[in-house]
Amino acid sequence: MTNKRDYYEILNVSRNADESELKANYRKLALKYHPDRNPGDKESEEKFKEASEAYEVLQDPQKRNIYDQFGHQGLEGSGFSGFSGFEDIFSSFGGIFEEFFGFSNGSRSRSRVQKGADLRYDLTLSFMDAAFGTETEIDLQKMEACSSCGGSKCEPDTHPETCRQCNGTGQVSRNQGFFTVRTTCYQCNGNGQTIPHPCTACKGAGQIRIRKKVAVKIPAGVDTGSRLRLTGEGESGIYGGPPGDLYVFIHVEEHDFFERDNTNVVCCTGCAWRYHNGSYLKRQKDTENSKRHPTWPPLSSSR
Numbered sequence: 001m002t003n004k005r006d007y008y009e010i011l012n013v014s015r016n017a018d019e020s021e022l023k024a025n026y027r028k029l030a031l032k033y034h035p036d037r038n039p040g041d042k043e044s045e046e047k048f049k050e051a052s053e054a055y056e057v058l059q060d061p062q063k064r065n066i067y068d069q070f071g072h073q074g075l076e077g078s079g080f081s082g083f084s085g086f087e088d089i090f091s092s093f094g095g096i097f098e099e100f101f102g103f104s105n106g107s108r109s110r111s112r113v114q115k116g117a118d119l120r121y122d123l124t125l126s127f128m129d130a131a132f133g134t135e136t137e138i139d140l141q142k143m144e145a146c147s148s149c150g151g152s153k154c155e156p157d158t159h160p161e162t163c164r165q166c167n168g169t170g171q172v173s174r175n176q177g178f179f180t181v182r183t184t185c186y187q188c189n190g191n192g193q194t195i196p197h198p199c200t201a202c203k204g205a206g207q208i209r210i211r212k213k214v215a216v217k218i219p220a221g222v223d224t225g226s227r228l229r230l231t232g233e234g235e236s237g238i239y240g241g242p243p244g245d246l247y248v249f250i251h252v253e254e255h256d257f258f259e260r261d262n263t264n265v266v267c268c269t270g271c272a273w274r275y276h277n278g279s280y281l282k283r284q285k286d287t288e289n290s291k292r293h294p295t296w297p298p299l300s301s302s303r
């Protein structure tokens with residue numbers, strides 16, 4: 001059984017909505033719930049995926065027909081399983097996001113939508129924080145879409161123009177002897193568009209470097225080498241693409257007298273402890289051994 005919502009209801013359109021109506025309503029939802037605008041927000045993520053799936057089905061006459069007649073189960077029966085994640089959505093729709101964000105003038109077929117870069121942050125934790133888990137804030141510097149132009153690189157109320165050098169193709173041809181050589185257009189760097197009025201806030205870069213504090217929940221039991229992934233906290237995407245992810249690499253400091261032994265915490269000074277069946281067993285440390293690596297006598301001989 002499926003408990004998915006009705007696709008028409010999700011896109012807020014009537015059952016006989018035409019293609020332009022579907023697209024207009026999907027656009028509204030996609031802009032509102034776009035992962036770049038709601039980094040790390042699970043609810044928006046779900047709404048974005050839900051709307052994308054509804055649009056994917058209803059804009060395809062064949063899938064829409066199956067859905068109209070047999071509903072969600074009919075689609076599942078025909079092998080449709082929706083999207084598995086953002087990457088899936090962006091690779092399917094690609095160019096439509098350029099259009100939604102005002103980056104496209106319709107003259108190009110190749111999509112420029114790009115996922116933002118992933119970021120790495122190295123976080124050093126005390127032994128106790130690593131063992132018991134903690135919440136911390138990290139101070140991050142990253143590139144984010146310019147709030148003035150929304151990443152379009154254009155001054156508000158202005159638009160990119162089709163490059164006159166290459167007529168929007170991004171490539172120019174030049175004759176060399178018998179051959180015609182095609183190279184990337186030097187005027188627009190292959191974008192097919194030029195920006196007559198660059199945004200003053202970001203100097204036409206579309207992105208600005210910001211500092212941001214990101215809350216990180218460290219689960220108990222992380223160790224040096226553990227890696228946490230914070231979806232959508234990387235740099236913002238290009239031309240309406242999804243943001244990258246942030247990877248937090250954990251480094252755990254040594255403790256003066258505790259040490260990790262697999263999933264146990266052992267004490268290494270003078271005496272040693274072992275947690276077993278709900279109680280701590282105390283053993284005298286073998287003084288011949290090194291401080292950090294006491295040998296364990298078998299549990300059955302514990303006194």
Ligand SMILES: [Zn+2]
Pocket residue numbers: 146147148149150151153154199200201202203204205206207
């Ligand atoms: Zn800007």
Ligand SMILES: [Zn+2]
Pocket residue numbers: 163164165166167168169170171185186187188189190191192193
């Ligand atoms: Zn050009």
